[in-house]
Amino acid sequence: MDRRDVLKLAQRASVGALCAAPLGLLAGCSSVRYVAYRQEGERLVVNRATVGMAPYVLLRHPRDGEPPIYLHRREDGSFAAVLLRCTHRGCQVNPAGVRLACPCHGSEFTATGEVLEGPAERPLQSFDVTTDADHITLHLV
Numbered sequence: 001m002d003r004r005d006v007l008k009l010a011q012r013a014s015v016g017a018l019c020a021a022p023l024g025l026l027a028g029c030s031s032v033r034y035v036a037y038r039q040e041g042e043r044l045v046v047n048r049a050t051v052g053m054a055p056y057v058l059l060r061h062p063r064d065g066e067p068p069i070y071l072h073r074r075e076d077g078s079f080a081a082v083l084l085r086c087t088h089r090g091c092q093v094n095p096a097g098v099r100l101a102c103p104c105h106g107s108e109f110t111a112t113g114e115v116l117e118g119p120a121e122r123p124l125q126s127f128d129v130t131t132d133a134d135h136i137t138l139h140l141v
C-alpha cells in the first residue's frame with residue numbers, strides 16, 4: 001500500500017464517519033447539507049437563499065430508493081447537478097472534498113460527475129440546471 005492508497009483510505013474513512021451519521025447529527029458535518037425544494041412535475045426548484053454560498057448541497061431525490069442529488073456550485077457561479085449513484089455497480093457515491101468517492105470499489109468522480117478513477121467508466125448521471133435571480137432549478141428529464 002503506497003502513500004496515495006493510505007490517503008484515499010483516510011479520506012474515505014473520514015467521509016464515512018462524518019457523512020454516514022444519522023441526519024440529525026449532520027448539522028456538525030459542515031460539508032453536507034440537505035436543502036428543501038419545491039417539486040413542479042419533473043423540476044426541482046430550490047430557493048437560492050437556502051443554498052447561500054455553500055460550495056455544494058444535497059437534495060433528497062423525490063423518488064423513493066434513489067440516492068441524493070449533488071448540487072455543486074462551479075467557480076464561475078453556475079451550478080451542476082449529478083445523481084450520487086456510481087456507474088460501476090450502483091453504490092451511493094459520497095462527497096469527499098472536491099471529489100465524489102465511491103466506497104464500494106474506489107471509483108472517484110469530479111464534482112460534475114466525470115470519472116477520475118475507475119473501475120467506473122461512465123460519468124455520473126447529470127441533470128440540466130437553470131437559474132434565475134431567486135431560484136436554482138434542476139430538470140430531472
Ligand code: FES
Pocket residue numbers: 086087088089090091102103104105106107118119120
Ligand atoms: S460501485 Fe462504485 S466503484 Fe464499484
